Amino acid sequence: MTVNDTATDLPVDGQELATYVAAKLCHDFISPAGAIASGLDLLADPSAQDMRDDAMGLIAQSASKLVNLVHFARVAFGAATTSERFAEPELHRLVAGMIEGGRATMEWTVDDGDFGKPAARALVNLAYLTVGALPSGGVATITVRREGEVVIMDGTAVGARARLKPEATTGLAGERLSEGLAGQWIQPYWLWLTVTGAGGSLEVELEEGRVRLLARMPG
Numbered sequence: 107m108t109v110n111d112t113a114t115d116l117p118v119d120g121q122e123l124a125t126y127v128a129a130k131l132c133h134d135f136i137s138p139a140g141a142i143a144s145g146l147d148l149l150a151d152p153s154a155q156d157m158r159d160d161a162m163g164l165i166a167q168s169a170s171k172l173v174n175l176v177h178f179a180r181v182a183f184g185a186a187t188t189s190e191r192f193a194e195p196e197l198h199r200l201v202a203g204m205i206e207g208g209r210a211t212m213e214w215t216v217d218d219g220d221f222g223k224p225a226a227r228a229l230v231n232l233a234y235l236t237v238g239a240l241p242s243g244g245v246a247t248i249t250v251r252r253e254g255e256v257v258i259m260d261g262t263a264v265g266a267r268a269r270l271k272p273e274a275t276t277g278l279a280g281e282r283l284s285e286g287l288a289g290q291w292i293q294p295y296w297l298w299l300t301v302t303g304a305g306g307s308l309e310v311e312l313e314e315g316r317v318r319l320l321a322r323m324p325g
Contacts (some may be wrong), residue, residue: 111274117282141168174203194224201233210240216250224304231297236261239317257325261319
């Protein structure tokens with residue numbers, strides 16, 4: 107499945123797209139934020155002082171997760187301050203922070219260098235979605251190479267149950283969601299929109315035990 111050009115008539119307008127992105131971010135943030143609130147409630151409960159250490163551990167873990175989510179979202183979905191270019195180590199840290207504690211492992215073989223905003227946004231989303239294709243574990247290999255002014259980003263997930271949900275394949279094809287969960291659709295669609303909006307192309311390969319996302323776009 108390959109999409110080479112940005113659709114002339116996008117399936118989702120700007121206002122609707124904003125609501126989907128906002129809904130996803132709220133969904134992602136509410137879990138660690140709620141856990142922090144629960145931990146603080148335990149600390150304030152006189153009858154639960156024997157759980158103080160557990161509460162502090164919950165707060166620390168959830169706060170770290172929330173910070174990682176915010177840093178990732180600023181690059182993956184937002185303008186990310188005034189930075190126009192992003193160094194490879196920074197992008198690696200963003201993705202690593204998001205997948206920490208998960209079942210899949212990531213092999214990051216991206217040469218040291220920097221990326222403009224669209225390419226950086228595409229890379230972190232592509233890497234995160236590649237790891238996400240391994241719900242039962244496996245290895246996600248992220249590589250980047252440059253051919254002249256073109257950056258080629260390759261994410262390959264290999265594992266026993268490597269797969270993409272139907273909503274994700276719809277989004278990666280640049281198609282409007284007709285059924286399923288919007289939260290599973292919006293990030294793949296955002297990746298497609300980022301790549302094709304910059305004049306690039308996005309290819310998806312699905313095989314038994316293997317998922318590959320291949321993006322080509324101006325650097």
